[in-house]
């Protein structure tokens with residue numbers, strides 16, 4: 534046998550390579566081995582995916598994947614792999630005092646590739662389930678120990694801070710942001726900032742972000758959002774996008790507003806990345822998995838290749854993994870998603886109650902992880 538697995542007859546959509554068309558995709562030794570129409574090779578497992586979309590393994594840039602036995606958090610293997618998501622990025626569920634446990638008990642054991650941002654707050658988001666903002670008490674912002682953790686765990690993608698009334702209160706918002714900025718500058722790493730429900734003007738946050746930093750919950754409908762009083766995208770948001778700040782969706786129901794997204798798209802401001810902010814909330818919310826968020830943006834008019842780019846090439850680039858993740862090229866990680874577009878009458882929405890009708894939605898067909906067809910254990 535030439536290869537371990539071959540997907541035959543699908544339509545490959547890999548915007549990072551500019552590919553959209555019929556191609557077979559073969560995998561060997563955990564990696565992509567060949568991508569071309571009508572590959573005349575043999576494989577241990579051959580799967581006919583005619584009529585389906587074949588994309589690089591999807592990347593969810595913002596979720597909370599710390600152990601599911603804890604409040605707030607979800608299990609990546611349970612909620613990511615079945616939907617084609619092979620890389621789950623944890624957006625600061627842990628801080629310097631809890632990351633080692635997250636690493637040993639979740640990251641190293643999951644079948645999903647789990648990568649993480651470290652939170653500036655000592656215990657990450659553990660206190661949020663108790664209704665206490667993680668940086669309401671500024672003693673939990675520990676600059677030296679956070680810096681030390683970033684040094685000791687070089688696999689960390691960067692630092693996360695939530696500039697939100699419920700997370701920092703008003704007085705600690707700017708000091709937290711400035712501390713995070715100092716740490717990232719010294720460590721030479723990226724900063725992800727939660728901007729939804731911020732007690733300070735959005736401009737004050739964006740002016741502190743450098744190219745490659747991530748503004749997450751970009752289309753939230755709360756105070757200090759991306760639109761001015763007349764519904765126009767703020768110049769500071771356009772400036773940030775132009776200099777390479779990543780505009781990340783992180784839906785979560787409560788951090789996404791259909792009308793804000795619609796206005797931004799109409800004014801030529803698409804998101805850089807689509808993500809879920811997957812959590813296990815205490816109360817029911819209109820939350821979606823990544824395919825649901827992708828379906829929402831397809832319904833909002835974002836073209837299909839741009840939807841796929843925003844969950845493959847764009848997040849891979851955002852975490853410094855372009856060409857390795859989110860790409861179907863020989864030598865890249867052997868992850869892929871096989872999806873179908875189901876026709877029907879669907880509704881997607883947000884926590885504010887805005888609905889959007891959709892005539893199509895993405896549904897999962899199968900997932901390839903590390904060169905093998907993934908099956909639920």
Ligand SMILES: [Zn+2]
Pocket residue numbers: 595596597624783810
């Ligand atoms: Zn989050």
